[in-house]
Amino acid sequence: MLLxxxxxxxxxxxxxxxxxxxxxxxxxxxLTGNPLRFPPVFTNGGTMxxxxxxxxxxxxxxxxxxxxxxxxxxxxxxxxxxxxFSVNFVNNLNEPATCHWHGISVPELMDxxxxxxxxxxxxxxxxxxxxxxxxxxxxHAHADMLTAKHVFKGFAGFFIVVDPxxxxxxxxxxAFDIPLCIQDRRLADKPEFNYNTDLNDKIRGWMGDLILVNxxxxxxxxxxxxxxxxxxxxxxxGRVYKIAFSDGRPFxxxxxxxxxxxSAPEVNSFFLSSGERVDILVDFSDYNIGxxxxxxxxxxxxxxxxxxxxxxxxxxxxxxxxxxVSSGGVIPxxxxxxxxxxxxxxxxxxEFVLSMTSAGMNMHRMNGLTFDINRIDWETPLNxxxxxxxxxxxxxxHPMHSHSAMFQVYSRNGSTDLxxxxxxxxxxxxxxxxxxxRTLIKFSDYTGxxxxxxxxxxxxxxxxxLNFKIIDVAMPVELSSFTHTVxxxxxxxxxxxxxxxxxxxxxxxxxxxxQISNDVWINAGFVKGNGTTxxxxxxxxxxxxLITGKYKYRLKQIDFNGNISYHNLSSEVEVGKxxxxxxxxxxxxxxxxxxxxxxxxxxxxxxxxxxxxxxxxELTKLVNENKMAGFYEVEFNSSNHNSSRKxxxxxxxxxxxxxxxxxxxKMILIN
Numbered sequence: 001m002l003l004x005x006x007x008x009x010x011x012x013x014x015x016x017x018x019x020x021x022x023x024x025x026x027x028x029x030x031l032t033g034n035p036l037r038f039p040p041v042f043t044n045g046g047t048m049x050x051x052x053x054x055x056x057x058x059x060x061x062x063x064x065x066x067x068x069x070x071x072x073x074x075x076x077x078x079x080x081x082x083x084x085f086s087v088n089f090v091n092n093l094n095e096p097a098t099c100h101w102h103g104i105s106v107p108e109l110m111d112x113x114x115x116x117x118x119x120x121x122x123x124x125x126x127x128x129x130x131x132x133x134x135x136x137x138x139x140h141a142h143a144d145m146l147t148a149k150h151v152f153k154g155f156a157g158f159f160i161v162v163d164p165x166x167x168x169x170x171x172x173x174x175a176f177d178i179p180l181c182i183q184d185r186r187l188a189d190k191p192e193f194n195y196n197t198d199l200n201d202k203i204r205g206w207m208g209d210l211i212l213v214n215x216x217x218x219x220x221x222x223x224x225x226x227x228x229x230x231x232x233x234x235x236x237x238g239r240v241y242k243i244a245f246s247d248g249r250p251f252x253x254x255x256x257x258x259x260x261x262x263s264a265p266e267v268n269s270f271f272l273s274s275g276e277r278v279d280i281l282v283d284f285s286d287y288n289i290g291x292x293x294x295x296x297x298x299x300x301x302x303x304x305x306x307x308x309x310x311x312x313x314x315x316x317x318x319x320x321x322x323x324x325v326s327s328g329g330v331i332p333x334x335x336x337x338x339x340x341x342x343x344x345x346x347x348x349x350x351e352f353v354l355s356m357t358s359a360g361m362n363m364h365r366m367n368g369l370t371f372d373i374n375r376i377d378w379e380t381p382l383n384x385x386x387x388x389x390x391x392x393x394x395x396x397x398h399p400m401h402s403h404s405a406m407f408q409v410y411s412r413n414g415s416t417d418l419x420x421x422x423x424x425x426x427x428x429x430x431x432x433x434x435x436x437x438r439t440l441i442k443f444s445d446y447t448g449x450x451x452x453x454x455x456x457x458x459x460x461x462x463x464x465x466l467n468f469k470i471i472d473v474a475m476p477v478e479l480s481s482f483t484h485t486v487x488x489x490x491x492x493x494x495x496x497x498x499x500x501x502x503x504x505x506x507x508x509x510x511x512x513x514x515q516i517s518n519d520v521w522i523n524a525g526f527v528k529g530n531g532t533t534x535x536x537x538x539x540x541x542x543x544x545x546l547i548t549g550k551y552k553y554r555l556k557q558i559d560f561n562g563n564i565s566y567h568n569l570s571s572e573v574e575v576g577k578x579x580x581x582x583x584x585x586x587x588x589x590x591x592x593x594x595x596x597x598x599x600x601x602x603x604x605x606x607x608x609x610x611x612x613x614x615x616x617x618e619l620t621k622l623v624n625e626n627k628m629a630g631f632y633e634v635e636f637n638s639s640n641h642n643s644s645r646k647x648x649x650x651x652x653x654x655x656x657x658x659x660x661x662x663x664x665x666k667m668i669l670i671n
Contacts, residue, residue, distance in 0.1 A: 110127070221319050252264040603629050
């Protein structure tokens with residue numbers, strides 16, 4: 001069950017809706033600091049009001065912020081994948097505002113593009129289905145040339161997506177699942193958030209010397225001697241962090257911007273740039289109660305000077321070990337797989353050259369261009385795999401963010417040996433000074449106008465941002481019908497085309513909706529197309545030997561130029577369970593040299609299917625493993641079995657055992 005009523009001072013709970021901590025959880029501590037704060041959780045369907053507000057960032061001291069519903073940071077959104085999110089967003093500022101749902105795939109008019117402002121005193125309803133994988137996302141300001149100031153003043157918050165498949169992995173939840181938004185401010189401005197930028201701020205991005213975590217200065221978090229999940233978000237305007245612990249302890253990266261990775265590598269540190277998210281698992285069980293360690297940003301070599309610089313060592317948050325309650329969480333032995341793009345399938349390569357002209361307005365540029373809110377800089381077809389090659393010709397850091405898609409990092413400076421934080425699904429990638437990064441990207445959900453930009457917010461506001469338009473190109477195959485029937489363990493797909501142009505054929509792809517990897521399409525087969533024809537064509541494909549469950553199917557149509565389009569079966573397909581255990585007569589029978597044996601399992605069981613000679617001597621085991629309830633078929637080849645001699649003609653036995661069920665049949669081999 002999703003969290004429904006989590007209050008300030010409580011961590012995200014995916015299972016328990018109870019209030020985990022009191023609202024005033026400021027207790028005395030032997031060490032200095034302030035207990036880590038947690039924003040309230042937004043009630044889906046409610047109102048978010050943006051306003052100038054006064055809050056106590058430092059106890060007893062007033063700070064003027066831009067708050068959402070009076071909260072800094074903004075309320076956390078927690079949504080189940082597949083549900084519809086809705087909010088009435090009210091702008092009570094004296095200047096335009098928009099809200100961008102960073103990393104969330106949304107229709108064009110829901111994206112918070114600067115061309116769609118909410119004017120002072122006005123409101124807008126943002127509503128859309130949550131299509132994304134379970135993961136850590138965010139929302140934040142995106143008004144034209146006001147993004148950096150609005151975010152700096154407080155307009156941002158978490159957007160957490162959950163689903164049952166992720167929960168089934170046994171990761172830490174509830175009070176052991178901790179969202180951490182890291183931001184920097186300047187001690188000289190305490191207690192205010194004064195956004196007064198000088199030339200160096202505009203060149204490098206705004207940076208400070210004072211850290212806030214979830215809006216908490218000098219934050220500490222009390223933990224138990226157990227496994228925790230930390231969801232780390234870089235909510236700073238321009239600073240890059242090198243995340244580590246003060247004692248150098250290892251931890252595991254389990255998720256990047258767009259959800260779970262396909263492995264959980266152990267690391268000691270990683271880089272996190274503005275807008276990026278990384279989820280880690282960290283185990284505190286080997287500490288003693290009373291110990292303290294520090295979450296840090298390590299020093300690293302970085303260009304640039306000035307009072308506030310990249311690459312300086314910073315303490316982020318103290319962690320105090322105070323108890324021994326177990327989270328019950330585990331490090332998954334197997335992570336859900338990721339379907340990695342093949343560079344050979346790329347249809348278009350685009351280059352983005354990041355440059356800086358002489359200091360002044362619009363000095364940060366992409367392909368020599370500065371942002372024009374009314375100009376479309378390129379068009380990209382829906383469902384077309386593209387390579388985006390980002391060439392940084394500057395000595396600045398540029399975290400590059402794409403709206404409306406998740407992508408995969410393919411290489412850095414030509415090397416595909418990537419750091420763990422790069423591997424997986426991303427929507428923001430750090431491009432280091434004088435570095436070239438290649439990403440593979442495909443837009444599959446919506447058409448319309450979206451943005452690609454640097455997420456150093458001062459660079460974005462200065463013009464390092466371009467518009468692109470996702471278009472639905474007329475495809476070479478006109479599909480007139482696509483239906484299915486189920487025959488025991490087989491699904492029969494039937495489709496017709498009214499015309500075809502340059503059609504190479506159809507890959508048949510499916511997803512098992514009841515498996516953890518339910519966002520990975522599996523190739524089930526290929527059917528050759530008819531090239532170019534104006535006549536009606538009929539196609540048939542049988543997907544055999546499926547286990548019990550619910551499936552989705554689609555056709556991946558490809559032409560002879562490599563262009564791809566997708567056609568989805570409109571309904572789910574359910575393959576049911578057999579009503580009893582059953583062993584069928586082999587076919588063909590008699591046979592030479594091979595035959596097929598079908599059997600049915602009505603309950604999950606350990607199954608053996610063994611072949612014997614007429615005297616009862618075992619020749620081979622065709623099956624010897626746990627099987628889920630379902631319909632199965634195996635092949636027995638008399639010329640390829642465990643015996644070293646060729647089997648003579650004669651009668652042979654095959655026996656099925658499944659739990660307490662045992663049965664056998666005869667088959668005849670004729671050489």
